Amino acid sequence: MKEFFRRNKKSFAPVQREGESQIPDNLWAKCPACRELIYQKQLTDSLKVCPKCSHHLRLVPHEWLGLLDHGSFVEHDADLWPADPLGFVSPKEAYADKLRLTQEKLGQADAVISGLGTIDGRRLALAICDFSFIGGSMGSVYGEKMTRAAERAAELELPLLTINGSGGARMQEGVISLMQMAKISMALTRLAAVQQPHIALLVDPCFGGVLASYPSVADIIIAEPGANIGFAGSRVVSQTIGGKMPAKHQTAEYMFEHGFVDMVTPRADLRATLSRLLTLYGAQTNAGLPRLDARLIEQEVRAGG
Amino acid sequence: MTTSDTSTETLTAWDRVQLARNVQRPHTLDMVRGLCEHFVELHGDRRFGDDAAIVGGMATLQGRTVMIVGHQKGRNARENVQRHFGMPRPEGYRKALRLFRHAEKFGFPLLCFIDTPGADPERESEERGQANAIAECIMAMTNLRVPIIATVIGEGGSGGALAIGVADRMLMMENAIYSVISPEGCASILWRDAAKAPDAARAMRITAADVHELGIADAVIAEPAGGAHTDIAAAVESAALVIREHLEQLTGDEIATTLACRYQKYRAIGRFHERQQALLGVQAGEPLPFVV
Numbered sequence A: 001m002k003e004f005f006r007r008n009k010k011s012f013a014p015v016q017r018e019g020e021s022q023i024p025d026n027l028w029a030k031c032p033a034c035r036e037l038i039y040q041k042q043l044t045d046s047l048k049v050c051p052k053c054s055h056h057l058r059l060v061p062h063e064w065l066g067l068l069d070h071g072s073f074v075e076h077d078a079d080l081w082p083a084d085p086l087g088f089v090s091p092k093e094a095y096a097d098k099l100r101l102t103q104e105k106l107g108q109a110d111a112v113i114s115g116l117g118t119i120d121g122r123r124l125a126l127a128i129c130d131f132s133f134i135g136g137s138m139g140s141v142y143g144e145k146m147t148r149a150a151e152r153a154a155e156l157e158l159p160l161l162t163i164n165g166s167g168g169a170r171m172q173e174g175v176i177s178l179m180q181m182a183k184i185s186m187a188l189t190r191l192a193a194v195q196q197p198h199i200a201l202l203v204d205p206c207f208g209g210v211l212a213s214y215p216s217v218a219d220i221i222i223a224e225p226g227a228n229i230g231f232a233g234s235r236v237v238s239q240t241i242g243g244k245m246p247a248k249h250q251t252a253e254y255m256f257e258h259g260f261v262d263m264v265t266p267r268a269d270l271r272a273t274l275s276r277l278l279t280l281y282g283a284q285t286n287a288g289l290p291r292l293d294a295r296l297i298e299q300e301v302r303a304g305g
Numbered sequence B: 001m002t003t004s005d006t007s008t009e010t011l012t013a014w015d016r017v018q019l020a021r022n023v024q025r026p027h028t029l030d031m032v033r034g035l036c037e038h039f040v041e042l043h044g045d046r047r048f049g050d051d052a053a054i055v056g057g058m059a060t061l062q063g064r065t066v067m068i069v070g071h072q073k074g075r076n077a078r079e080n081v082q083r084h085f086g087m088p089r090p091e092g093y094r095k096a097l098r099l100f101r102h103a104e105k106f107g108f109p110l111l112c113f114i115d116t117p118g119a120d121p122e123r124e125s126e127e128r129g130q131a132n133a134i135a136e137c138i139m140a141m142t143n144l145r146v147p148i149i150a151t152v153i154g155e156g157g158s159g160g161a162l163a164i165g166v167a168d169r170m171l172m173m174e175n176a177i178y179s180v181i182s183p184e185g186c187a188s189i190l191w192r193d194a195a196k197a198p199d200a201a202r203a204m205r206i207t208a209a210d211v212h213e214l215g216i217a218d219a220v221i222a223e224p225a226g227g228a229h230t231d232i233a234a235a236v237e238s239a240a241l242v243i244r245e246h247l248e249q250l251t252g253d254e255i256a257t258t259l260a261c262r263y264q265k266y267r268a269i270g271r272f273h274e275r276q277q278a279l280l281g282v283q284a285g286e287p288l289p290f291v292v
C-alpha cells in the first residue's frame, strides 16, 4: 500500500495552504478512525489516507486540487458571497454571524470552490464542496457556483467533475436552499445536450438534498472507500421514525452493493481513473461521430424500449 | 394572486403548520374529484411495486386530457397506515417518473399535488435507492416537454415534495407550507429542542405567504375561513379556478417557450452577493420576476 502511494504522490500531491489542513501543523497527527499516531509527512504523502487502517481523511477543496495537473487550476466565481435571505436567527446564533465567523476562520466565502483545470492535459470543469464550511451545506452560493460550473462546462464542451461532501441543504436559507436541487439539475441538462459527461465523486459525508439530486443522476458515480453516504441523516431518521440508522447501511460499499455507484475507488487510484474516463469520453469526440441531440437519442431509446 | 381571507391573516406560522397537517384537509384524490372528470388511476412502477403514498392517473379537465400525480395522505389511522402518511418510498417516485414520461409521450399537461411530510427515510427505502429515485424525478421534470403545474395542498416536505414539484407554475394553498426540513427537525438541530418547532417554523419562512414573497410560489390560493378542512368543496373549487387559469395560459405557449421559461425560473432562484457589488451595497442575484 505504501509503495503505491509513493509511486503516485508526484502526480497527486495535495496542495496545502496554511491553516486549512484538518491535521494540526506539527510532526504527529492522530487518525480519527484507528486513533493511531501517524507521522505528519507520511499522512501528507499518502493523500491523507491513514497508513495503518486506510481510513480516508476528509480533504478541503485546495487539497483536492492535487488531483489536477500541477498549476492547471483556474478558479472561477470566487467573488460570489452568501447573503442572508431570510434574516435567519436561532438562539444558537444568527446565520449572518455564523457566515462571518466561518469565513474568517476558513478564509473563503462559502462551501464550494469551482473552476477549470486539466488532468494529464485534458481539460475539465470542476466544483468541489467544502464540508468544513457549515457542513458543506447547499445554499444560494453553492447552487449558483454548481450551476455556473455546469453551464461553463456546457459552453466550453468540457466534462464536469463534482466532488460532493455535504450534509445536505442549508436550512438557514429555507426553501431557497431546497430549490438549488432543481436549479443545478436544470443546468446539467445543458451539459447533456452537448454530450459531455458529469462525473460525481461522493466523499465522506454525503447526505440529504445533495445526494438526492445532481450527484445521484451523474453519468459516472464514484465513491470513496468508507465514505458515509445516505439519503436520511441519522438526525432526520430519529425525528421521523424514532430510531437511529445503522451506520453500515449508509456507506460507499453498501451503495456499491446495491447498484447505486459505478465504483468505489481508493484515493490513490483516483487520478488515474479520472484520466482514463476523460480519455474514453474524449476518444468518442475525436472519432468524429455525428453529434446527435441528446434529447432525441433519449427519446429514441425510450421509444425503442 | 387570489387574496387571502382576512379571518386567517393573524395566524402564526405554527398555526399554519397545524392546518397544513390537518388530516381532514382535501388531499390529492379530493382535488382530482373536484377538478377533473373521467379519472383513471394508474398503478405501479413496473420495477418493484405500487406505492399508495403517491397516486396518479389520467383525467379530463376542460375537455383536455391531463396527467395527475400527487402525494396521498389518509383521513384516519387505518388509511394513513395504508398511505404511509404520504411518505413515498422509491417505488412511489418511480411510479411518478413513469407517469411523467407517459404524459410527455402523449402530450398531456402534468398537474402535481404536493402533500408529504417528506420521503420515507427507512433503511429499506435507502436500499432501493431513495436518493436516486428523487433525483431522477427532479431531473426528468427539468425538461419534460409538457406544461407542469405543481400545487402544494398541505405539507411541502423537503426533497420528497420537490421530487414532484419542479414546475412551470408553483401554486400554494393559503394554509399550505413548504419547507427544506420539518420545523421539528430544524428546531432539534438549531434550537437543540424539537419543542421549539414553532420558532423554527417562523424563522424558516415556510408559509404560503412567505414562499410567495420569496418569489418561489407564483400564487397563493385562498381557503375557506377556518381552513380548507372546514369546507372541502369550496377549497377544491378555489384551487380549481386558479389551476384552470394557469393551465389555460401554459397550453397557449409553444413548448420550447415553456421550457426556456422553466429554465429561467429556476436559474433565478438564489440570493447572494458578488463581492465587488456587495461593497457598493448592491445585491446581485435577486430572483427575477417570473416570466408569464
Ligand SMILES: [Zn+2]
Pocket (backbone or CB within 6 Å): A031, A032, A033, A034, A035, A036, A050, A051, A052, A053, A054, A055
Ligand atoms: Zn487509521
